[in-house]
Amino acid sequence: MREGEIQLNRANLASLIAVLALLIVPHGDHLPWWLIGVLGLLFSWRLFLISIQGRLPPSWLLLPFTVSLIIGVYVEFKTLFGRTGGVALLSVLIGLKLMETRGRRDALLLVFLGYFLVVTNFLFSQSFAMAVYLLLIVTVITALLVGWNSVGWNRLEGFSPLTHLVTAGKLLLQAVPLMVLLFVFFPRIEGPLWRLPQDRSSAKGGLADSMSPGSFSNLSQSDEVAFRVEFLGTVPPHGALYWRGPVFEQYDGTTWSQIPLGSEPPAPVEGIGPAVQYQLTLEPHQRPWLLALDAPAQSPGNGRISDRMQAVANGPVVKRDRYALASWLDYRMGKQQATLMLQRSLLLPRGNPKARALAAGWKALPPAQRVTAALAYYDSQPFTYTLQPPLYQGDAIDRFLFEGRQGFCEHYAGSFVFLMRAAGVPARVVGGYQGGELNPAGNYLIVRQADAHAWAEVWLEGRGWQRIDPTATVAPDRVDLGLARSVAQSESLPMMVRVDANWLRGVRLGLDAAVNAWNQWIIGYTPDQQMKLLRQLGISNLASYQFVAWFLGMIMAMTLPLAAWLLWHLRGPNPPPEVKAWRSFCHKLEKAGVEVRPSEPPLALSQRACAALPEHAEAIATIIGQYLALRYLGEASAEGIVQLKQQIAAFKPRRT
Structure with a gap:
């Protein structure tokens, strides 16, 4: 420790270690396990040395350990810069700096590094929860600075966390107006924060680019928000809320998948009635499709409408995106369609002879009646809508339609499209979301991953692509009232998907409204x-x-x-009236050439003033005597103060 520097006490050191650890905790998701273990070892070791008041490790031991860790970070991330690599290096250096921190000077350096570590958390998450968490940490860091600049900061008995926290809170509140001003007016930039290189983002939950048994039923177990919607007008009824996403046209017997999008323009859509205007805030899902209410009437500003009538971004959605759209709820789509697309919409793999035989019996009917016959089959059989269907293997369509008859939306949509293709009607599966929950706290719609849904589209000559939802035939409540009203109470659903009204649900909706406001006004301030x-x-x-x-x-x-x-x-407390009068008297003396010395007693001033102004000696002595009586002899009264002011007003010396 440097000569003359006072050593930190245990409370100060422990508080510093706790704050730094809390700042590194959010980085645990993207730091390697070995580095988390090393940081845990360093922090625990330093706390142990505090408890036993042991000696810190020598420099000859820390130096090779530091070099080894830096090399390890470089090998892990192939760089010491960038987002994750830079944060990993900073965390390592903070942990190592703790092993040589004794006095306030080193601790202050760690505190300032802590402020920088606060900012690094925003490189990975700008969520409302993260902002609240980091605000609390910043308050604690500032309280440490307040404490270390207080009298007796190094004494354990002088450690007053609550007082320092209150002071820190006041300081931060004073900074709010300037913070708001800089936020509103400081030039904003597009792209990664501070132009730091972005690491590859990990895939998040949501709709996949293919559909197989279990895809949508697994999503039903997640109450994570997929997107939020604000309508410019009346919110449409629940049954009309089909949010169009990926379109699946290729089937291999198990999985429905997309065909690469072409550059052809979308088929013309004829809207019936006015279009619905809305703004949609989409959470990142690492894939290029956007969600739009079926059917979109215009292209989003950040993408286009594909030839399959799905809104597609210019690249993968890797950050929260907000876009305005208009859609028709009632429409006629695609009276003319490319022959190749219709041919693809009839292809089927081998297998499932029972389903083929059933569909073959409808081929004599007009195409529209084939659709009606298929829906009638679902309605006449004991099908069950369930989140936990059995696993159908082999001829999966046959086993579902004629044996198990238990399935989720992907089973009904996939089997219906199979039947239509086998009956000679072009058909395809559309994935997306259906419904949503209106949040009265913010008057917007919340669509969760549990609202993921799959339906079908069939091509009818002269009418174009028509939406058909076979799930609505088996479980109409799924479309009209939502998932929770359409499955048995015994089935497992996330808490926020259940419709039971309770105080906790109200609290969570209120928090979601706060999160939505944060996303719109802070994160969305582009x-x-x-x-x-x-x-x-x-x-x-x-x-x-x-x-x-x-x-x-x-x-x-x-x-x-x-x-x-x-x-x-x-400026200090308001002086008594006799002091104000005395200052006026001193000012007159100075104008007359008599120096008034701040440390000089009134009697000494009286002697010098009388000598300098002999013609006013009697007045000077009277005024000073009256002032001393009022100020120091306990004879202050309203009459005495008035008399003193009159005497000073009558005192008019001339400069000698």
Whole structure:
């Protein structure tokens, strides 16, 4: 430890270690297991040394250990920079710095590194929960700084966490206006935060790019939010909310998959009635499709409408995206269609002879009646809608249609499309979501992963592609009322999917409203949103004089009142009236050439003033005597103060 530096006590060191550990905890998801173990060892070792007041490891031991860890980070991430590699290196250096921290100087360095570590957490998550968590940590870090700059900071008995936390909270509140100003006016940039290189994002849950038995029933166990929707007007009925996603056209006997999208324009859609306007905030899912209410009437600003009538982004959705759309709830789609697409929509693999025989009996009927016959079959048989269907192997379609008859939406949509193709009607499976939950706290719709759904589309000559949902035939409540109303109470569903009204549900909806507001107003404050706001203020671009004037004007509008308030309160307590009168008397003496010394007693001043102004000696002595009586002899009274003021007002010396 440096000479003259005071050693930190156990409470200060333990608090510092706890704060740094809490900052590293959120990084546990993307740091390798061996590095987490090393950091845990370093932090635990330092706490153990605090408890036994043991000696810190020598430099000759720490140096090779440091070099080894840096090499390990480089080998793991192939870089010491970037997002994950840089955070890993910073975490290692913080853990090693703890092993040589004794005094306040080293601790202050770790605190400032802690502030930087706060920011690194936002490189991975900008969620509302993360923001609240880090705000609490910043408050604690600031409290440590407050404590270490207080009198007696190094004494254990002077350690007052609550007092320091209150002071830190006040300091942070004072910084809020400036923070808001910088957030609104500081130029925003597109792309990764600070232009740091982004690591490959891991795939998140959601709709897959293929559909096999269990795909959608597994999603029903997740209450994670897939997207949120704000309608510009009345929210459509639950049964009309089909959110169109990937379209599956290829079947290999087990799995339905997509065919690569072409560049052909979408088939024309004839809307019936007005289009529904809405804004959709989509959570990242690492795939290129967007979700749109079936059928989209316009292309989103960040993508296009494919020839399969699905909204597609320009690239994988790797961050939360917000886009405006319009859709028709009632429509006629695609009266003309490419022959190749219709041919693909009739292809079937070998197998499932019973299903083929059933469909062959409908071929004599017109295509529309074949669809009706298939739906009638589902309605006439004892089919069950369940989250836990059996695993159908071999001729899976036959086993489902004629033996098990228990399935989820992927079973009904897939088997229906198989029957239609076997009957000579072009058909395909559409994946997406159906329904949603209206959050009254924010007047928007929440669509969760549990709302994932699959339905079918059939091609009818002269009418185009028509949506058919065989699940609605077996379990109509699934479409009209939602998943929870369509399955047995004994089946397992996430808490937020169950419709039981309770206080916890209300709390979670309120929290979701806060999260939605955070996403819209904070995370969603993009450069386009900023420029839209600035244009309303008459600012055309960020390099204009108007922007500089607004920015500096707002800073002055906030800082000048604060400075005036501070000066008013720093001026000290309001002096008594006799002191105010005395200051006026001293001012007159100085104008007459008599120096008033701050440390000089009134009687000494009286002697010098009488000598300098002999013609006013009697008045000077009378005034000073009256002041001493009022100020120090306990003879203060209203009459005496009035008399003193009159004497001073009559005192009019001339400069000699």
